Amino acid sequence: MKAPPFSYIRAETIEGVIECLQKYGDDAVVLAGGQSLMASLNMRLSAPGVLIDINNVDSLSEIALDGNHLRIGAMTRQIEVEQSPLVTQHAPLISMAMPYIAHPAIRNRGTIGGSIAFADPAAELPACIVSLQADLIAQGSKGERKIPATEFFRGLYETALTSDEILIAIELPIAADDRKFAFKELARRHGDYAMIGVCACTEWSERSLSETRLVYFNAGDQPVVAENTASALKGVLSAENLESALEHLAEDLDPPSDLNADSSMRLHLAKVLTQRIFQEWMS
């Protein structure tokens, strides 16, 4: 199938993008790497009248230290994030997740902002930024605002962005020395969307855990924070408290069923992945 007809505008500045969004309203969408958008147009799952190409807005592509944050511009290609020494050093969870996103050809074009703004509940990056408690920087006709990642995702493919706003950057807190991170997912083939996946981060001191966050993807209509399981893991990590903490996962997760796995299978796989993380940390 071919995409329905649309008008094409190539923007050069953020202000230009916002002017177009104001002018065309809900009939316009921004085109970033196109890896999800073009497929959805070609399959006629969406039919916007106007595409606003933001690939020429240079100010949106950067990876820089900014105070106690690592700031990544929304148009930074996924491959650049994957290969960035700054990301490896200051946001190791993101580096761990990047190789699991699709295939290199897709990561060459796909952008970090596109993956987050698309808000696919099966995607890796939304779960990562929720577990890191990152901030998202949006810009629209009323100026710039900061949205906590924990408030950004509103449901299936839905975000807190208004129709005249774009995501311009992601601000990740710099990883402190006492933080430990892990990322795991299960997919039938490497590069496929995961059946289920988990991001973990914690404060780690002499095998004792505090401030643990566990966030699951493809476990609901948005990243799912497992609060009961994480708080049951507080204290010294042992095989016994891991086992009893994992009992709480069923309170936190009620994953959907689909052709790949039913809900109980997903919950089981989530337990297995979580167990592996903490067993590796104990060994």
Ligand SMILES: Cc1cc2nc3c(=O)[nH]c(=O)nc-3n(C[C@H](O)[C@H](O)[C@H](O)COP(=O)(O)OP(=O)(O)OC[C@H]3O[C@@H](n4cnc5c(N)ncnc54)[C@H](O)[C@@H]3O)c2cc1C
């Ligand atoms: C075969 C295949 C396999 C894939 N596997 C995975 C996978 O395993 N994991 C995964 O996470 N992803 C996967 N993807 C998706 C891929 O990561 C996309 O690159 C990503 O979802 C969208 O990024 P993009 O830059 O291409 O955005 P686009 O496709 O250009 O845009 C996606 C949506 O986000 C909006 N948007 C983009 N940028 C902004 C912005 N700055 N502000 C506001 N709105 C914006 C667009 O308007 C559009 O609605 C896969 C894609 C393909 C084709």
